[in-house]
Amino acid sequence: MEHEFEKTIREKINTVEQNPLKWEKDLVWSKIDHPSSRTPVVFYYAAASIVLAGALIFFTIGLNNRKSVDLQLRAIELSIEKNKIYQAELLLANKIATEPIDCVAPTSTREEQKFVASRPVKKNTRIKSPLTPLPEKESTKELNEEIAIAKIDEPLAVINETKPIDTVRQRKGVRAIIGTGYQETALVKERKLSFKLLPYVETESIDLNTSESLTLQSKRNPH
Amino acid sequence: MSFENPYRSFGDANFFQLFPSFFNPSGNARPVLRILTTEPNYRKLQETELLRKCQHKDRKAQELLFSLHADSLYRLCCRYIKSQADSEDVMITAFNKIYQHIGGFAYSGTGSLKAWMKKIVVNESLMWLRRRHNFHLTETLDESTPEPGIEQVSKMDADDIYRFITELPTGYRTVFNLSVIEGYTHQEIGAALNITESTSRTQLYKAKSLLKKMLTQEGFHYGT
Numbered sequence: 463m464e465h466e467f468e469k470t471i472r473e474k475i476n477t478v479e480q481n482p483l484k485w486e487k488d489l490v491w492s493k494i495d496h497p498s499s500r501t502p503v504v505f506y507y508a509a510a511s512i513v514l515a516g517a518l519i520f521f522t523i524g525l526n527n528r529k530s531v532d533l534q535l536r537a538i539e540l541s542i543e544k545n546k547i548y549q550a551e552l553l554l555a556n557k558i559a560t561e562p563i564d565c566v567a568p569t570s571t572r573e574e575q576k577f578v579a580s581r582p583v584k585k586n587t588r589i590k591s592p593l594t595p596l597p598e599k600e601s602t603k604e605l606n607e608e609i610a611i612a613k614i615d616e617p618l619a620v621i622n623e624t625k626p627i628d629t630v631r632q633r634k635g636v637r638a639i640i641g642t643g644y645q646e647t648a649l650v651k652e653r654k655l656s657f658k659l660l661p662y663v664e665t666e667s668i669d670l671n672t673s674e675s676l677t678l679q680s681k682r683n684p685h
Numbered sequence: 686m687s688f689e690n691p692y693r694s695f696g697d698a699n700f701f702q703l704f705p706s707f708f709n710p711s712g713n714a715r716p717v718l719r720i721l722t723t724e725p726n727y728r729k730l731q732e733t734e735l736l737r738k739c740q741h742k743d744r745k746a747q748e749l750l751f752s753l754h755a756d757s758l759y760r761l762c763c764r765y766i767k768s769q770a771d772s773e774d775v776m777i778t779a780f781n782k783i784y785q786h787i788g789g790f791a792y793s794g795t796g797s798l799k800a801w802m803k804k805i806v807v808n809e810s811l812m813w814l815r816r817r818h819n820f821h822l823t824e825t826l827d828e829s830t831p832e833p834g835i836e837q838v839s840k841m842d843a844d845d846i847y848r849f850i851t852e853l854p855t856g857y858r859t860v861f862n863l864s865v866i867e868g869y870t871h872q873e874i875g876a877a878l879n880i881t882e883s884t885s886r887t888q889l890y891k892a893k894s895l896l897k898k899m900l901t902q903e904g905f906h907y908g909t
Contacts, residue, residue, distance in 0.1 A: 466867050474843035475850070475866050479760040487759075490773050496744055544885055636888045 714761050732761045736798055748783060754799060755780075758806045764850060764862055765810035777807040807867060811859070811877050820878045820888070837900055849899055857892035864889050 715743070730749070738746030755776070762772045762779075782805055790801055814820075841849075850858060850866075863869040863877065864885070869886040878885070 471846055472866050472868070474846055476765070477755045478843040478847045479764075481760075482756040485756075485758050485759055485769065486773055487755055490755070490776050490780075491748070491776045494751070494784070496747055496784065518824070 701755055725813035732798055733792055736790070736792055737786070739784070740790075742784075750783075750903060751780060754802055757799075758802060761803060762806055764847070764866070765807070765859060766813060766849065767855075771813065775809050775813050775828065776806070782809065800856075807863075808877075814859060815857065815879065818859075820856050820859070820880045821884065837897075841900070847864045849896055852899070853892055856888050857895060860885055861892040 730746075735746055735750060739750055758779070759772060759776055762775050763769070766772045766775060779802075783802055786805075790798070792798065822830045850861065855859060859878065860874055869877070871882040871889075874880075874885040875882045889899070
């Protein structure tokens with residue numbers, strides 16, 4: 463049961479609380495969060511535009527950087543390719559200038575052939591090649607005829623090696639390549655090569671661009 | 686040789702006092718409540734219109750609501766919490782809650798908005814007190830013990846009554862405020878402070894006894 467004096471006290475307290483008191487009202491007001499209906503929308507638009515602008519700037523800078531890097535890489539690749547060509551040509555030029563080319567077919571394509579013991583041949587006599595004639599290439603015949611000229615009193619050696627004719631023919635091509643270089647090639651001495659009578663064996667074509675594909679035997683011919 | 690203050694020409698105020706919003710060395714822009722002077726149209730707003738604008742998160746309406754009720758709510762808060770700084774912190778929390786939940790407030794007549802705000806401030810004050818004060822008392826009183834009469838307190842001046850109440854110990858003061866001033870029952874007080882009803886009764890009994898004792902000491906002023 464509520465007493466009358468309690469009601470009186472309550473009314474008096476309520477009256478007192480209506481009187482303003484000195485306190486940090488502005489400070490409290492500044493620390494209160496003020497939810498606003500406009501703020502989030504504006505904030506989202508501002509944040510989105512900032513993100514878009516940043517992305518645009520980032521991609522523009524990245525694109526420019528990538529273009530310049532690509533150009534540099536392309537220039538480096540070109541220089542590397544030129545350097546490779548130069549090195550290959552230089553290697554070929556040096557080898558051809560110093561060593562006679564004596565190409566040997568791969569071991570797998572060789573056929574062991576046994577010849578009868580050599581016998582003396584007269585001067586300027588035409589002898590028949592003991593080898594089987596080349597069935598396909600006409601140039602081989604010419605080469606064989608050329609090869610068939612033997613020296614006087616020189617015994618025919620037992621031939622157990624084969625020389626691919628294509629390789630021999632391509633030697634001119636090699637010289638042509640040397641001439642196309644943009645550097646001054648070394649002086650290539652014209653050499654007369656002596657060829658031995660060889661059986662025809664199908665050989666693989668040799669890629670002269672790569673120096674590894676050439677099997678060079680350094681047999682110096684005194685002539 | 687005397688040093689002349691260059692700001693003397695403006696009287697006793699310096700540049701920052703004359704133009705406080707121009708530059709704030711503390712780094713925090715401090716908004717100043719000017720709504721009652723700068724917006725005369727808002728002063729004429731009815732309570733329902735003010736409530737509607739606050740529910741639509743109108744900044745000026747929020748400022749007006751704060752300006753109208755902050756003083757009385759602050760004094761209410763000071764009745765529970767002695768420290769002025771702590772009372773201001775509680776006011777900040779309370780008004781944050783008011784602005785957050787005002788959208789769900791159902792207006793039910795004149796004064797209902799202020800009553801709702803007072804309830805929020807009281808609840809925030811009680812929450813603050815519960816974190817810092819133990820209201821549990823082991824001693825209990827016999828329920829047959831008659832309550833001390835404080836009829837003479839009601840005859841005192843309002844300011845003296847307010848001062849007496851604020852001088853009570855925290856537990857007594859809180860229960861006395863809730864029971865006598867706010868009109869809560871002991872069951873409601875027990876639920877609010879997380880104490881039993883008998884503890885609430887004990888606290889109220891002791892509060893009234895102490896008030897009577899204080900009145901006796903001050904009785905020279907009122908007895909003559």
